[in-house]
Amino acid sequence: MELTYQINKDVIEISETVMETDVEFEIRVLAEDKWAGMKKIQKFFEEDRVYTDVLFYAYENHRFRVIVRKDYYVDFILALMKYRLVESAVWS
């Protein structure tokens, strides 16, 4: 089973690259009101007990590069879902 998700292109731009042990996301938050949500996700993963689960790299213009360990892929997508940065997620 694979988790797929849908986004609102007015809210966020996401692209994924699958690597050997992780998935790299290029993310740009377009909606100003969703930026706080993204920062909360960053804070959540930075303060949990696993240091390399989800790593955030901030760039200008609300852009993020996020390296997600494959075993934390679902956790990350669900965190995006929680803060409505993705619209829906389904197992397919």
Next chain:
Amino acid sequence: MEQQAIWAIGIFLVIYALIISEKIHRTIVAMIGGLLMVGLGIVDQETALHHIDFNTLGLLIGMMIIVSITADTGLFKFIAIWAAKKSKGNPVSILIALALITAVASAFLDNVTTVLLMVPVTFSITRQLRVPPIPFLLTQIIASNVGGTATLIGDPPNIMIGSAVKELTFMSFISNLAPIAVIVLIVYVPIFILLFRKQIQTTPALTKSIMDMDEKELIADSKLLRKCLAVLGLTILGFFLHQSLHLESATVALAGAFILLLLTGEHMMETAFTKVEWTTIFFFVGLFVLVSGLVETGVIAKLAAQAIELTNGDPVATSLLILWLSAIASAFLDNIPFVATMIPMIQEMGNMGVSNLEPLWWSLALGACLGGNGSLIGASANLIVAGMAGKEGHPIKFMKYLKYGFPLMILSIVISSFYVYFRYLM
């Protein structure tokens, strides 16, 4: 030997063996040892309390509170990424920059706190560059122990020595130990480059990804950061001036901590207090009482007499004996109980007529702090980094560490031997 002294030695040896075996948490073991000393009447409660060095405890608690609040601002991540960008994203330059940041931070914060702050950001940078984190972690362990040697507040052995010997001020630690710490680091840097440069190659694209980062985004709370920097600056200034102000270092650290809590508000207090390492604090309490049993029964005085007999009271031989013994012992044993035992022994040597104790104190500090680099179990910071690395799938094995750490530790003790000899004994 009196019956009480035999009991004290027996309890001390059993407790020491249990601490080394790591079968039971060292804090529980040390506290039980201390309680046995009181419970069996080897020292009475009043004397035991008198032996607990509240200056060491207050200094540790104060600094832990200040650092825990400052860490929440994102300052340490900001510094690491800023340094990585200044290094043009070059992994070798970043390795050296992070090691130097660790050394400087360890001089003013305790080593464990420093590595707890540095390791997560190291994982982050190395993952982005797709280079193995182990060379970075090894150099940071080694740098933290060298940096911690430089000041009174850098490493628990120095805190304990500074607290026990009132003449050794914050400034005297800096003027006597910072030069040798800098020399050792200068010698280590080219060795680090030679040892690790081939293991940490990256691509221009990944280098660029570091250069494009916006480190300002890492500052989580700039208002809180300003308050923390002001208090941290004042606290460090207070350490420099503590003797002129007739204040103990613990008073300075606790004043800093509670002024910061006053400025940040009550809501930070609960979190800050939960981040104080109470296990370390009680470990110290147990140890102070445990060693008091040896002091009060005259065991330490006997050991000091034997050490003087062994070296004929010769200051060169005594200093070098303490330096090398402390280094080898600290490489394989916890340096905190070792120093707790050595302090009363050196004080006793003073009572027995050894006139110049200064080289002995610096030898003890250098041996105990730098000796921590000798093996993976030599210092708490080493174990903390190894634990964090292992949890993230990058185990640092005992033998792998020993291959790098032990020769580097021996090199630093050789340099320190010359330093102690030429500076204090010639």
